[in-house]
Amino acid sequence: MWLKPEEVLLKNALKLWVTQKSSCYFILQRRRGHGEGGGRLTGRLVGALDAVLDSSARVAPFRILLQVPGSQVYSPIACGATPEEINQHWDWLEQNLLHTLSVFDSAEDVVSFVKGKVKALIAEETSSRLAEQEEEPEKFREALVKFEARFNFPEAEKLVTYYSCCCWKGRVPRQGWLYLSINHLCFYSFFLGKELKLVVPWVDIQKLEKTSNVFLTATIRITTHSKVRDFSMFLNLEEVFKVMEQLADVTLRRLLDNEGFDLDPDLQAPSQITKRDLEARAQNEFFRAFFRVPRREKLHTVVDCSLWTPFSRCHTAGRMFTSDSYICFASKEDGCCSVILPLREVVSIEKMEDTSLLPNPIIISIRSKMAFQFIELKDRDALVECLRVRLQQVHADRPARYHSSCEEDVMAHVFPSASVCGDHKFEDLAMVSSQDSEDGEEGKSPLLRLEARRAVLQPSSSQSPDLRTSREQIKTSLWNDHFAEYGRTVCMFRTEKIRKLVAMGIPESLRGRLWLLFSDAVTDLASHPGYYGELVEESMGRCCLVTEEIERDLHRSLPEHPAFQNETGIAALRRVLTAYAHRNPKIGYCQSMNILTSVLLLYAKEEEAFWLLVAVCERMLPDYFNHRVIGAQVDQSVFEELVREHLPELAEHLQDPAALASVSLSWFLTLFLSIMPLESAVHVVDCFFYDGIKAIFQLGLAVLEANTQDLCSSKDDGQALMVLSRFLDHIKNEDSPGPPGGSHHAFFSDDQEPCPVTDIADLIRDAYERFGGQSVERIERMRCRHRIRVLQGHEETTKQNVLRVVTPEVSFPLEDLEELYDLFKREHMLSCYWEQPWPVASRHDPSRPYAEQYRIDARQFAHLFQLVSPWTCGAHTQILAERAFRLLDDNMDHLIEFKAFVSCLDVMYNGEMNEKIKLLYRLHIPPALTENDQDSQSPLKNTLLSTSRPLVFGKPNGDAADYQKQLKQMIKDLAKEKDKTEMPQMSQREFIQFCKTLYSMFHEDPEENDLYQAIATVTTLLLQIGEVGQRSSSSGSCSQDSGEELQASAPSPEQDSVFADTHIGPAPPDAQAFPEEAEGDWTVSLEHILASLLTEQSLVNFFEKPLDIKSKLENVKINQYSLKTSEMSSQSQPELKQDSSLLKKRVSNSKARTNVSWVVSP
DSSP, X not given: OXXXXXXXXXXXXXXXXXXXXXXXXXXXEEETTSXXXXXXXXXXHHHHHHHHSOGGGOXXXXXXXXXXTTOSEEEEEEEESSHHHHHHHHHHXXXXXXXXXXXXXXXXXXXXXXXXXXXXXXXHHHHHHHHHHOSSOHHHHHHHHHHHHHHOOOTTSOEXXXXXXXXXXXXXXXXXXXXXXXXXXXXXXXXXXXXXXXXXXXXXXXXXXXXXXXXXXXXXXXXXXXXXEEEEOOSSHHHHHHHHHHHHHHHHHXXXXXXXXXXXXXXXXXXXXXXHHHHHHHXXXXXXXXXXXXXXOOEEEEEEEEEEETTTTEEEEEEEEEESSEEEEEESSTTSOEEEEEGGGEEEEEEOOOOSSSOSOEEEEETTSOEEEEEOOTTHHHHHHHHXXXXXXXXXXXXXXXXXXXXXXXXXXXXXXXXXXXXXXXXXXXXXXXXXXXXXXXXXXXXXXXHHHHTTOOOOTTSXXXXXXXXXXXXXXXXXXXXXXXXXXXXXXXXXXXXXHHXXXXXXXXXXXXXXXXXXXXXXXXXXXXXXXXXXXXXXXXXSHHHHHHHHHHTTSSTTSGGGSSHHHHHHHHHHHHHXXXXXXXXXXXXXXXXXXXHHHHHSOHHHHHHHHHHIIIIISTTXXXXXXXHHHHHHHHHHHHHHHHOHHHHHHOOOHHHHHHHHHHHHHHTTTTTSOHHHHHHHHHHHHHHTHHHHHHHHHHHHHHTXXXXXXXXXXXXXXXXXXXXXXXXXXXXXXXXXXXXXXTTSOTTSXXXXXXXXXXXXXXXXXXXXXXXXXXXXXXXXXXXXXXXXXXXXXXXXXXXXXXXXXXXXXXXXHHHXXXXXXXXXHHHHHHSSSOOGGGTOOTXXXXXXXXXXXXXXXXXXXXXXXXXXXXXXXXXXXXHHHHHHOTTSSSOXXXXXXXHHHHHHHHOOHHHHHHHHHHTTSXXXXXXXXXXXXXXXXXXXXXTTSOSEEEOTTSOEEEOHHHHHHHHHHHHHOOOTTOOOOEEHHHHHHHHHHHHHHTTTOTTHHHHHHHHHHHHHHHHHHHHHHHHHHHHSSOOTTGGGGSOOSOOOXXXXXXXXXXXXXXXXXXXXXXXXXXXXXXXXXXXXXXXXXXXXXXXXXXXXXXXXXXXXXXXXXXXXXXXXHHHHHHXXXXXGOOOHHHHHHHHHHHHHHHTEEEEEOO
């Protein structure tokens, strides 16, 4: 065990200990009298001393000391009772610490680092022990308090677990604590007087991997868009990595893949996720993948037990898995034995008498008069009680039609060629009676039968018909013998023997029925009588985009096969595809489903083919058939890793993964059906239905291995594609009763030398022998890891497409656009993290066009506006942001996309003066300005300025400037110009709001006084323009001598204060005299405002001065999280709400005081 380091002097203790190992900083010692073969006097004396002392004073026989070269002071850091225990600690020090210590400059730093690490390991061991004893140990609560204090996240950011580790910065490790929460990976370190806080959102992680470097043998590497970070020195690295994988997978699927994400109900609420929930979810995923049960199944218990296997006449050790509708068993030895027992097939669950030979036994009886005996079950009584409750519920939810003599009738519908009840075998399976075609009622939809298949599968001239028939009969006989010994229903014992039979090839007459058994589609079929017929009736005759796609692909499905060269086969295919699209609108119809369904119809009835399609799309190939085929891309990425692992020479030659993906992706999407001749491809489908996706992985590796030499010698991707295509096209099935299929690649030139023929049985056998060692658990973990890469790849594709569309329309450099996009997306994610409930489906929709996938609402936009807008107006900024959002929300759905957001910013930063003024103008007229505007209570809403004020202003030098003549000329010029896209006129109330915004924008500007004087001048000028326009409108023409009516007296300095707080005290007479209804007649236009602003050079300089967004973006990177968390806190305490500028000051001041390095990794 690790010890708390305490300094000791060894001068008088050397005689009691013997040094066995030593390094520059560590010494491993053994206490004399322990482990010595001889009987030296010193050893005996020391041993006797230890023996006679009290047990509390006894010393562990082995220890490890921390030493500083040249010092007599040592610190014990570990002890052990056995050599194995102490050597385990020594090995950990050598692998994780020894190489690291060389980077420190002084011995004091080494001692400080090692002691801190050992203390952290002790704390972690204590935490682990407490976690096993109680659900919320005290140590976890302490860690939670520290996590909340150090990172200041809202309460919704739940901590899942924490670990002691080191974060590497170059060659220097930073010892600290790693906190894993539901949305972030956080690291905190306080080392050598410097504090470090690191926050990495899970959605930013692009790659998660275990690696090693020159210092450490095991490191967890986190890769984001711009940073790579290494974490090491974990007490249990494998556990940490597994939790990281699960958290990253859950978060990315929840936030980035809501299109096909189907989380467990317990994980739907992120704030309820715990480490135990993640472990249960991982086990549930393994259960569903291993036994290929429906994804809705929830695992309840996993218990160790032993199952009586009559074929081996012994009990086989393994584990029992129980879920909502299934009892499953898997042996501990991979591939030895597995059993799937649907509860609807179970008749009774009984306890047997407990004996020494049969401890805690139970008997599970099924309808086919078989019984399964399980022993060595812990908590047997509670387990049996729970199973009986679920058994009653299953039978109550789905009333059985088979409790009496009708059992045989039901199963005969599923297996029309043989009885599966009692002690009968699959008799006469080799031939299917023609009576099968008359099983259904008249008027029902016609079904494809064996006769249609045999129309093309006639004996080939290349081989004797008798030889082929005899091979089929031999296979059928072997299967019948297997059924007699291992069972004949879905509850059969699944062993290595049946895998070998499948690898040899399933007989034509049994193929469809065994597909139903292996996929458990037979259970769905028997559980939903009449369901398919109802779907057909509801879906047929409807016209939509999905049905149009189906109709377009119907005649492309096995067009060379006679079964689909007539309306009977085409109609059956149409019904199955349309019924499934109606059942599962999330998937609807995807290309390659037609090919798969066509093959299913060749070997199964129409309703059976439908349930086989359900099994493939919804549980055997999850997420394959949707908008983005995420599942297929994930498996393709897993396949590339397997190629690098098993075929390194080929992987080195094919350096571009896209080249391999362009070839092999169709292998996964169509299960080789569109790549190989049909009679060979169905053999692959046999293996797929028994072994799942594992069969496709190992066959793909076998295909690449068989062509490694040719692929490595290929000059380009086109030649490599040709090599693989020719090889796959010449894979034959020598045992097939039909002729070889036609060539799929007849475009190859005739001068190529002929390609050797490969037998599919030999290829599959090689695949199992050489690459069959991949376990389901490993494949699932690889899928989890690679799903992160695939989803991030889609995110990067989305980003690049959005930038490609937006870049030509704005003036921002590409690097600034990328920063703005990341900022826009991060703001969306922050709201998803902590604002509950959050309707992600209405905001992030991967099925929408790229530019519209991420959208933000008004509150998120206001936050971004305050962060990056150059028009900072103090408290008025929030109001301006709300108006800008209403202006950009063209379709009134209360959401805007990135393009609208960045276009608005582009005008603010890079637009010409007239464009900026036009934007400001539009922000102060409807629809941006509404009657319910938050600023409606402003004193400036009412008429505050008298339009009778003179157009004469005092200048600093005492001169006066008369603008009356300029006003007359301006009105004449504007009357002559007609803008094609004329903007609405601005009323006086809107104009006052416009002026207030300008006034707020000038606050804290270096030229503030000049700008205020200029805007006062322009405001008075525009008020007079509106006055003239109002009078002209009332008289019907513009008065030529209106200027003579204007007062000529100069105003007092007090009168120049345009924005004085006139609401204090009684209203001025001028304001009272101005009638309220006259406000509707008082208007100015955009041209008036622009022309007036151009008369003041200080205003022109203000709007034309260059603006740089980079400083804003740098500040946002540092403060976005801090500002968001502060905003969340202020929402819970409204009285503490502050202006965004104050928040920024508080963050910067806090950073200056604490000297904290706060890093939010992009």
